[in-house]
Structure formats: C-alpha cells, structure tokens
Amino acid sequence: MQSRVDRQIRALALAQQCAAHGARVRTISRITGMNPRDLLRLLFPERQSVPRGRAPDSPEWYHGANLLYRAEASIVMSIYRRLRTADFSGGEALLGAYRQYVGVCQPPHRISFDRAFDLAAHTDGLWLTESRSFSLVVCPACHSEFLAAFGSVALSNDQCPFCKLVQRYGTDPRVQSSFPARPLVNPSPIQLGMLTLLRASDHLSTRSRESG
Ligand SMILES: [Zn+2]
Structure with missing residues (x-):
C-alpha cells in the first residue's frame, strides 16, 4: 500500500515532468489532482514562464x-x-x-x-x-x-x-x-x-x- 507521502511525491514528480513538456497549470492539475495554486507556486515561481493561451x-x-x-x-x-x-x-x-x-x-x-x-x-x-x-x-x-x-x-x-x-x-x-x-x-x-x-x-x- 502506498503511503500518502509516496502518492504526493509521485504526483509532484509527474507534475514536474508534465511542466517540462510545456503543459499548462490546468492540464497538470487535472492529471495529478494537485491544486492549481500549489502547482503555480511550486512549478512556476517566476510567473512569466507560465504557458498561456486558449486551451x-x-x-x-x-x-x-x-x-x-x-x-x-x-x-x-x-x-x-x-x-x-x-x-x-x-x-x-x-x-x-x-x-x-x-x-x-x-x-x-x-x-x-x-x-x-x-x-x-x-x-x-x-x-x-x-x-x-x-x-x-x-x-x-x-x-x-x-x-x-x-x-x-x-x-x-x-x-x-x-x-x-x-x-x-x-x-x-x-x-x-x-x-x-x-x-x-x-x-x-x-x-x-x-x-x-x-x-x-x-x-x-x-x-x-x-x-x-
Ligand atoms: Zn492507412
């Protein structure tokens, strides 16, 4: 059985790899179940680099x-x-x-x-x-x-x-x-x-x- 911490670490690793391929926050949030605000803070501390535009x-x-x-x-x-x-x-x-x-x-x-x-x-x-x-x-x-x-x-x-x-x-x-x-x-x-x-x-x- 995976612990809660294990699941969170896996979700964050997945999130990081999706971001490396240019995924937008909404996409990463849907895939990992992570909160968009947390993702923005953790993955895009420099807000300029956030992918934008129409989904x-x-x-x-x-x-x-x-x-x-x-x-x-x-x-x-x-x-x-x-x-x-x-x-x-x-x-x-x-x-x-x-x-x-x-x-x-x-x-x-x-x-x-x-x-x-x-x-x-x-x-x-x-x-x-x-x-x-x-x-x-x-x-x-x-x-x-x-x-x-x-x-x-x-x-x-x-x-x-x-x-x-x-x-x-x-x-x-x-x-x-x-x-x-x-x-x-x-x-x-x-x-x-x-x-x-x-x-x-x-x-x-x-x-x-x-x-x-
Ligand atoms: Zn064919």
Whole structure:
C-alpha cells in the first residue's frame, strides 16, 4: 500500500515532468489532482514562464486539421493506448506517450502536450469530460492505427492519414522532412505506415523492459 507521502511525491514528480513538456497549470492539475495554486507556486515561481493561451478543443479541431497534424495526433494516441492497455495510469501513459512521440517524430512537433492531453481526454472520456469523441481504428490498407470519430469502423483507407501521407510522399517536401524514411528510398504504403509505428513500439518495449 502506498503511503500518502509516496502518492504526493509521485504526483509532484509527474507534475514536474508534465511542466517540462510545456503543459499548462490546468492540464497538470487535472492529471495529478494537485491544486492549481500549489502547482503555480511550486512549478512556476517566476510567473512569466507560465504557458498561456486558449486551451485546445480537439473534437472540433481534429477533423479539420491538416494531414501532418492528424498523423502525429494518431501516433501519440496509438502509443498512449498501448501504455493504457499495459496498465499505466492515464497520467503516466500520457507522459510516456508524449516522450516517445517526441523521440520518434521529427521536429517541429505539431502536437503540444496540452493537445495530447485533450486528445486523450476525449478518447477515453477522462479528466475533462465523460463523453468520448474519438476511437482509434486500424486502417485496413496499411494497418496503422489512426484517430477517427467515436464509434467509427474503418471499412476503407479513406480517412487514414498515413495512407494519404504515403500518396503525397514523393511530391511533398514537408511530408518528406516530417517522416524521413531512412533507409528506404521509395517506401511502400505498408513500409512507411508501419515504420512509424514500429519505431514507436520499439521505444515502448524498451520502456516496459526497463520499468518491468
Ligand atoms: Zn492507412
């Protein structure tokens, strides 16, 4: 049984790591259950460095976001889902997924920590809301997991951001620099979609070995 002190130390460590990834106070408070005033005092003693601006609202945003944003959002949530399935708490899974995403995808990282938090909240009905707006579905063509409206069934690859990226790969330098597919010169759809996820799952298995 964890003592109260142990729980508080773990919450504070989690809070500190979320802040290091640019999370805003509201996000950290929802994840850790810590009081926003305490967080502000402990994590942002110099008030200037507090992240500000409008909080993300993903159910609206995702379906209108461009392809690279949708692909990166899907990568974060795919890793998050695996960590949740491996019994990590929501906060630990989110932090772990975000770290791996930053390690796997090339900068600039289009998904902020707050965005990842908002996506996870609306996928699991957690922290901010009880209703679910997203499901992770598997593309029947490239077998990558991607975010879709809650309850969707992927009967074709029409909505799959990875298949669309692959179609554009040869002609769009932005796509090429975001997903450099070394050492594959001319990646097939399956290779590219899976490459991204394989890299993610490599990091994941290393992490579960370390923490197991
Ligand atoms: Zn696909």
